[in-house]
Structure formats: C-alpha cells, structure tokens
Amino acid sequence: SGEAALNSTLIAYALKQATQRQRPYNGAGAGDFFLHGNSFPSEHAALAWSVASIVAHEYPGPLTKLLAYGMASAVTITRVTGKQHFSSDVVVGSALGWYLGRQIYRARHDPELGGGAWGNLRDDAEEGAQRETRPPKSMGSPSVPLDSWVYPALEKMVAFGLVEAAFMGLKPWTRMECAQLTEQAGEALQREEGSGSDLIGLQFRLQQEFAYEFGLLDGRSNAAISVESVYTRGVSASGPVLTDSYHFGQTFSYDFGRPFQRGSNGQTGGSFYAALGPAAIYVRAEFQHAPSAPPLSEEVRNFIATSDLVPVPPAEPFHTINRLRLLDAYVVVNAGEGWQLSFGQESLSWAPGPGGSLLWSDNVEPVPMVRLLESDVHLPSFLKFLGPARIDNFFGRLGGHTLVPHPYIYGNKINFKPLRNLELGFGRTVTIGGRGGTPLTSKNFLLSFFGRTSQELNSVPGDSHSSFDWTFYVPKVRNYLVFYGELYADDDPIPFVNQPKNPYRPGIYVTRLPRLPKLDLHVEAANSESPGQPANIGNLNYWNSQYRDGYTNNGNLIGNTVGRMGRTIQSWLTYWISPQSTLQFSYKHNSVSRDFVPQGGFWQDYGVRHEIYFDSGLTLKSQVQLEHISRYPLLFPGPQNNLTAVVELGFLPHKAK
Numbered sequence: 001s002g003e004a005a006l007n008s009t010l011i012a013y014a015l016k017q018a019t020q021r022q023r024p025y026n027g028a029g030a031g032d033f034f035l036h037g038n039s040f041p042s043e044h045a046a047l048a049w050s051v052a053s054i055v056a057h058e059y060p061g062p063l064t065k066l067l068a069y070g071m072a073s074a075v076t077i078t079r080v081t082g083k084q085h086f087s088s089d090v091v092v093g094s095a096l097g098w099y100l101g102r103q104i105y106r107a108r109h110d111p112e113l114g115g116g117a118w119g120n121l122r123d124d125a126e127e128g129a130q131r132e133t134r135p136p137k138s139m140g141s142p143s144v145p146l147d148s149w150v151y152p153a154l155e156k157m158v159a160f161g162l163v164e165a166a167f168m169g170l171k172p173w174t175r176m177e178c179a180q181l182t183e184q185a186g187e188a189l190q191r192e193e194g195s196g197s198d199l200i201g202l203q204f205r206l207q208q209e210f211a212y213e214f215g216l217l218d219g220r221s222n223a224a225i226s227v228e229s230v231y232t233r234g235v236s237a238s239g240p241v242l243t244d245s246y247h248f249g250q251t252f253s254y255d256f257g258r259p260f261q262r263g264s265n266g267q268t269g270g271s272f273y274a275a276l277g278p279a280a281i282y283v284r285a286e287f288q289h290a291p292s293a294p295p296l297s298e299e300v301r302n303f304i305a306t307s308d309l310v311p312v313p314p315a316e317p318f319h320t321i322n323r324l325r326l327l328d329a330y331v332v333v334n335a336g337e338g339w340q341l342s343f344g345q346e347s348l349s350w351a352p353g354p355g356g357s358l359l360w361s362d363n364v365e366p367v368p369m370v371r372l373l374e375s376d377v378h379l380p381s382f383l384k385f386l387g388p389a390r391i392d393n394f395f396g397r398l399g400g401h402t403l404v405p406h407p408y409i410y411g412n413k414i415n416f417k418p419l420r421n422l423e424l425g426f427g428r429t430v431t432i433g434g435r436g437g438t439p440l441t442s443k444n445f446l447l448s449f450f451g452r453t454s455q456e457l458n459s460v461p462g463d464s465h466s467s468f469d470w471t472f473y474v475p476k477v478r479n480y481l482v483f484y485g486e487l488y489a490d491d492d493p494i495p496f497v498n499q500p501k502n503p504y505r506p507g508i509y510v511t512r513l514p515r516l517p518k519l520d521l522h523v524e525a526a527n528s529e530s531p532g533q534p535a536n537i538g539n540l541n542y543w544n545s546q547y548r549d550g551y552t553n554n555g556n557l558i559g560n561t562v563g564r565m566g567r568t569i570q571s572w573l574t575y576w577i578s579p580q581s582t583l584q585f586s587y588k589h590n591s592v593s594r595d596f597v598p599q600g601g602f603w604q605d606y607g608v609r610h611e612i613y614f615d616s617g618l619t620l621k622s623q624v625q626l627e628h629i630s631r632y633p634l635l636f637p638g639p640q641n642n643l644t645a646v647v648e649l650g651f652l653p654h655k656a657k
Contacts, residue, residue, distance in 0.1 A: 024084070047310070049097030051072075054389055073341060083406070149582075155168065157181070157202065165388070178206070205578075226273055226282075231619070240642055243260055281330070330371075338377070346369055351427075358487075360649070405436075406433075437462075464490070466488070480512060482511065485507055503528035562590075577612070590606065607624065
C-alpha cells in the first residue's frame with residue numbers, strides 16, 4: 001500500500017506540472033489548463049484509490065471492499081464538494097490510483113497468504129480457459145446513458161411481457177443489466193409462437209448492442225476499453241425562448257442542463273468506457289456553446305424577488321458560453337451480489353415515462369455524488385410478498401445556489417414488484433447543509449433521514465421531497481396497454497399525506513395501435529397548481545423558506561419542467577422505422593397559473609423528431625419544434641412564435657462494420 005501510494009502521488013504531481021490546470025477557486029473558476037495551476041489530477045484521489053484497491057483485494061470480503069472503496073469515494077467526493085478539484089480531476093486521479101494499485105498488487109502479492117486474484121488486462125486463450133471467471137453479477141459495468149435508444153426499446157419488450165426483471169421507475173441500468181434483460185426477451189420469444197417480426201428484430205438489435213456483455217454472460221473475463229460515441233450537435237432557435245422552468249417554463253427540456261438561448265447553440269463531444277474485473281469507468285465530455293442574451297426586464301426581476309423572497313437579481317446580461325463540460329463521468333466498483341458503488345457525476349431518472357420525473361430527472365447537469373445501488377434485493381421474510389426489489393441511494397452536492405451556497409443532497413429510492421404486472425416505487429431526497437442552511441451534522445442527518453423533528457430547529461432538518469410511482473400492465477391486454485404515473489410531495493414523508501397540495505403526473509402507454517404494429521403512443525399530464533390550497537402563490541412545491549434557490553442544480557429544475565404552479569398535457573406518437581430508427585411526432589400544451597405569475601402564461605409545442613442508425617456506425621438525429629406562445633404578458637407584449645431545430649451527426653466506433 002505504501003509503494004502504491006508513493007507511486008500514485010509521484011505520477012499525479014508529474015501530471016500536475018505538465019497540465020498546470022487552475023483550481024476551481026482560481027481565476028474565473030473555469031479550470032483552464034497551462035495557467036500555472038496544480039488541479040489536474042487529484043493526488044488525494046489517486047492516493048486513496050491506490051491504497052483502497054490493494055486492501056480490497058488483499059482482504060476480498062464484501063464488507064472490506066465496501067469499507068475500502070467507500071472511504072476512497074468519501075475522500076474523492078470531498079475534494080469536489082470542498083471546491084479543491086473539478087470532477088474530471090478526481091475521476092482521472094481515482095482511475096490512476098486504482099490502476100497503479102492493481103499493478104503493485106500483482107507484482108507484490110503473495111498468493112500463499114490468501115487474498116483475491118487480479119489478472120492481466122488481456123489474457124491469451126490458454127490462460128483465460130484455465131482461470132475461474134467472475135460471476136456476471138460481480139462484473140464492473142457502466143450505465144447506459146439516459147438518452148439512449150435502448151430504454152424505449154426495452155420498455156416495449158417489458159410491455160409485451162417478454163421481460164420481467166426490469167424496473168421502469170429506477171434508471172439508469174448498467175450495460176450488463178441490459179444484456180441480461182435482452183437475454184430474457186430472447187428466451188421468451190423462443191417460447192412464444194407467433195411473435196411479431198418487429199419484436200424479433202428489436203431483440204436481435206439489442207443483442208448486437210450488448211454483444212460484449214453477452215460474452216461475459218457466457219463466461220468470458222471482463223477487460224474492455226471502448227469509445228462509445230463521437231458527435232456534434234447544432235441547436236438553433238429563431239425566436240424568444242423559455243429557459244427557466246423554476247419560474248416560467250422551458251422550450252428545450254431534459255437535456256442534461258445544457259445551456260440554451262435564442263440563436264445558434266451547439267455541442268461537440270464524445271464518450272468512452274473501460275471495464276476490468278469488478279471495476280469500470282465512464283466519461284462523457286463535450287464542448288458547449290450558447291449565445292449571449294439581454295438581461296431580464298425590471299418587471300421579471302421584481303417578480304422573481306417577490307415570488308422567491310430573495311433580493312432583486314441584478315440587471316446583468318447572459319454572457320456567451322464557450323466551455324468544456326463533463327456530463328456523466330464516474331468510476332463504479334461492483335462489490336458482488338448486485339451491490340455497486342460509484343462516485344463521480346451521474347444522471348438519474350426516478351419515475352416511469354418519457355415526460356420527466358417529478359422527483360429527479362435528466363433536466364439537470366449530472367450531479368457529483370457517491371452512489372450505492374442494490375439491483376438484486378431480497379427482502380426479509382415478512383416482506384417477501386412485495387416481490388423482487390431494487391434500491392438506489394446517493395449523496396451529492398448541488399451547484400449554482402447563491403443564497404445558501406453548495407448545499408448537499410441525498411436520496412433513497414426503492415422499487416418493487418408485488419405482482420407480475422405491477423411495479424411500485426417510493427423515493428425521497430433531502431437538501432441539507434450549505435453555508436447558511438441546516439447544518440449537516442450526524443444528528444441532523446439521522447433526524448432528516450427518519451423524518452424526525454429537531455427540538456433545536458422545531459422542524460425536520462433540511463428540505464425533503466418525496467414521491468410514489470407506479471407502472472401497471474393491464475391484464476389480458478398486457479401487450480397493448482400500460483398505465484403509469486407519479487405523485488410528488490414537498491415536506492411530506494409520502495405524497496398521500498396531503499394530496500390536495502401535491503403535484504401528480506399520470507400517463508398511459510399504448511404499445512401498438514390497431515393494424516399499425518409499428519406505431520406506439522404515450523400520453524401524459526402533469527399538474528403542480530395545488531388547487532386544494534387557496535393560498536398557494538408558488539411556495540408549496542420545489543420551493544423552501546430556507547433553500548430559496550429552489551430544487552435546482554445550476555439554475556435548472558431537478559424535477560419535471562411543469563414547474564411550481566403549472567399544468568402540462570403532452571403526447572408522443574412514435575413510428576419504428578426499424579428496430580433502432582424511429583420517427584416521432586409530439587405535442588405539448590403548457591400553462592402557468594395566474595395565481596403565481598401575474599396574468600399567467602400559455603404556450604403550445606409541436607414537434608417532429610427522427611433518429612437513424614446506419615450499419616457503418618454513423619447516426620443522424622434531427623428535431624424540429626414550433627413553439628407558439630399564445631399569451632405570456634409578463635414576458636412578452638403579444639403572441640410569439642419560435643422555431644427550434646436540432647441536427648446531430650454522430651459516429652459509434654464500436655458499432656461500425
């Protein structure tokens with residue numbers, strides 16, 4: 001351990017001298033390279049993970065691994081939350097430390113003393129045949145990005161009864177999990193006669209996507225490095241846009257918090273992942289551009305101050321954005337038996353349906369977090385009637401808050417299946433800590449976790465948010481009709497406690513239309529107006545008297561973009577051109593209550609979107625959306641029209657033939 005720590009520290013300092021990246025508290029906080037900084041990579045992360053990787057293999061019990069990697073993750077995440085390093089610094093530092101720990105362990109470990117084996121990155125056929133392979137549930141595997149075509153494809157498989165192990169209200173899923181679900185679908189298709197050719201083709205395409213993971217299921221050792229995607233994306237808006245769903249609404253939603261203004265916007269980036277034994281790393285990074293915009297009007301700034309109970313924001317323009325940004329970037333370690341520990345920046349989706357979870361959606365930038373996932377839960381005997389379950393937990397930190405800077409947030413969610421055709425889920429997140437917020441002490445954490453009142457604070461510590469979601473496959477028409485939805489609550493332990501106040505989001509999924517098997521339909525509604533509360537002025541949902549920057553991360557609403565007092569009805573009609581390529585038509589009607597925004601607001605979105613995947617590995621995605629703002633007196637003097645166009649050209653190197 002000492003040798004590994006020394007090596008990782010020396011190499012980290014050598015890289016610091018070579019890259020000279022500024023720390024978050026230097027300059028403009030942009031993390032520029034070659035400006036006499038010493039931020040990249042993090043030597044603390046490298047040191048912690050080099051020691052943890054050796055301890056976890058020298059004493060390979062599940063508890064030892066959990067403690068070793070857990071402590072390393074804690075050291076790593078505090079370097080980000082303490083504003084000493086950027087996420088990319090700690091991800092690279094951790095990967096460096098883990099790799100050096102592996103090299104030292106393989107060179108110094110005495111097999112006669114016990115401990116775990118740690119093999120070569122690439123084995124020849126003879127050595128690989130002699131080695132005992134790791135069980136699939138213990139292999140490191142990165143998650144499939146939330147904007148991947150894989151999720152709607154597997155959703156269709158689940159709706160047709162071909163897959164039973166998927167949890168629609170708790171994503172993302174790892175590549176290994178998706179491979180196992182795809183394998184289940186293939187076995188079901190073989191048993192059932194008369195299955196449509198579209199489903200057979202869809203399962204075959206999924207099997208191609210996860211060909212490497214299928215090899216792992218057959219006993220191959222886990223060692224891979226892959227460039228997942230390279231892409232460039234242009235986004236253009238011809239008219240006025242809505243960019244603040246916390247107050248007014250969003251023209252472009254669920255886009256990982258990417259900046260967006262009127263004019264030409266764009267992103268160019270790529271993603272890669274690597275896996276070795278029980279560990280994996282995933283990095284998705286891009287260059288982002290957004291044009292400048294004029295400052296908010298005096299009326300709008302006064303409204304924000306009044307509605308949020310904050311000082312009047314300054315009349316500053318929105319500056320042009322040109323920046324390098326990490327999206328999902330994390331290291332994950334599989335501790336065995338379905339347990340996965342990860343740290344870095346991750347995106348979550350904690351409810352079924354495409355319309356965006358009320359509790360946690362991908363409308364925000366991935367949040368720096370430590371995450372513990374149990375994907376194969378066996379509940380105690382007296383709870384066995386709840387069926388199989390999946391549990392997700394995280395502890396992270398939010399950005400962009402000015403009144404209570406750098407608050408922490410943690411979340412817990414469990415989904416279970418008491419019936420073959422019914423999935424239920426309960427979720428909760430708590431905002432706590434930050435300068436001027438509820439102090440993050442062990443006592444306050446435990447009180448907030450169990451929802452107990454603090455005598456000193458005369459309330460439950462922190463700002464809590466809870467949800468309940470469901471997915472119901474209608475019996476006898478299981479292959480056609482799915483009802484799903486979600487309830488949300490602020491400051492209530494469960495959404496049922498004060499239902500007239502709490503937002504809701506019901507939805508229906510029609511898996512195929514009569515005589516049109518390639519067409520499917522989603523219809524959703526969302527309402528956060530709290531009609532049962534006559535005194536509601538926008539301070540019941542997503543807002544807190546202490547955390548007045550709201551339930552946001554870097555200015556974007558964490559939940560559904562229906563916002564604080566809004567209503568939405570939307571639909572998506574999707575035509576499956578091929579097992580992977582789709583053509584989609586969408587409609588969305590939006591409104592904001594006049595009890596919140598003076599004189600309210602009304603607008604409609606009409607969209608067409610298509611995705612085409614070629615055998616060469618090239619991808620072409622495009623979207624055209626017409627937004628008609630029929631009335632929004634606070635923002636615009638009259639009706640407004642805005643045409644938004646998106647074109648993305650990508651390449652999937654691992655799919656090229």
